Amino acid sequence: MLRLSKLTDYGMVVMAALADAEDDTRNAADLATATGVALPTVRKLLKRLNRSGLVNSARGARGGYRLARPAEDISIADVIAALEGPVSLTECAAHDGLCGMESVCRLRGHWRVINDAIRGALADVSVADMNRPALSMPLQPAPGIASSPGS
Amino acid sequence: MLRLSKLTDYGMVVMAALADAEDDTRNAADLATATGVALPTVRKLLKRLNRSGLVNSARGARGGYRLARPAEDISIADVIAALEGPVSLTECAAHDGLCGMESVCRLRGHWRVINDAIRGALADVSVADMNRPALSMPLQPAPGIASSPGS
DNA sequence: CCTATTTAGGACTGAAATGGTCCGGTATCC
């Protein structure tokens, strides 16, 4: 699997909808209608996205949300990090000292590299990219891993 | 997050331990001792790995397990697929017709591409690679995504 | 042939995460 949570998936959909009206402010109800995601869920997502600084909010009548930055400058990795924390395939790749086997585990260093590579790849796809109708993808090779010692 | 399950994590450790003795057959108890993973868990892992054809098993006295192929020919993606199913970041990347929004969702095609890229990256790291002490990684650029004209 | 060893397969349980909902409070516009 290696699956994103459903919330994150929906979060991307909401972000994409928000990208459609970059300047307009849209409220949670509108976004729910536009995306087909249940309203309370949309609310929850927007709150988290706001706290993480990915969207700006305006309270009160005629309030709503809009992207904090141009869609080109918001990556999938940003959205994932906002909704489910930073990418880390294994426990040990994220935090130190939780495993007990760390000192003798040969795998750990490798996981970190792989981890960074995937995060890098995800960081190279923007919300704007995801919003394009077609399937052309301007994405980078996963900088961390690929390149030999030289890098 | 985007985290592997703990079982998969342990599974990699077991595979690495198995790679240490490519020709010797090792039983579940030995592997539990060598890896520090609880015996019942090791058993469970080995059963699954066996069913997926990643290891071969021998029953009876002096039985045990060994890698079905050279460690160089078993990728991380193989192990992940064996233990938690094929890599698929989103529901829609794996199965058709479960979402209801599929026909109108612009994101779907993009997710598939990203998905393939990550799977590709994971497929380029072997158990043998993971077993090396150092941190040099012979990994490929994530063939699916990158490729664009420039790169 | 008999016994000890070791995997095969599945059932089961407790704990944790996840998705989803709702409520009282606060800020803003008209």
Add this chain to the structure above:
DNA sequence: GGATACCGGACCATTTCAGTCCTAAATAGG
């Protein structure tokens, strides 16, 4: 001042996950 809409949090039902255990089957060795 009233209506609108976000803010923060608590809350619950469901599912998934990790981990354990038991019985059956197969093999090696005496």
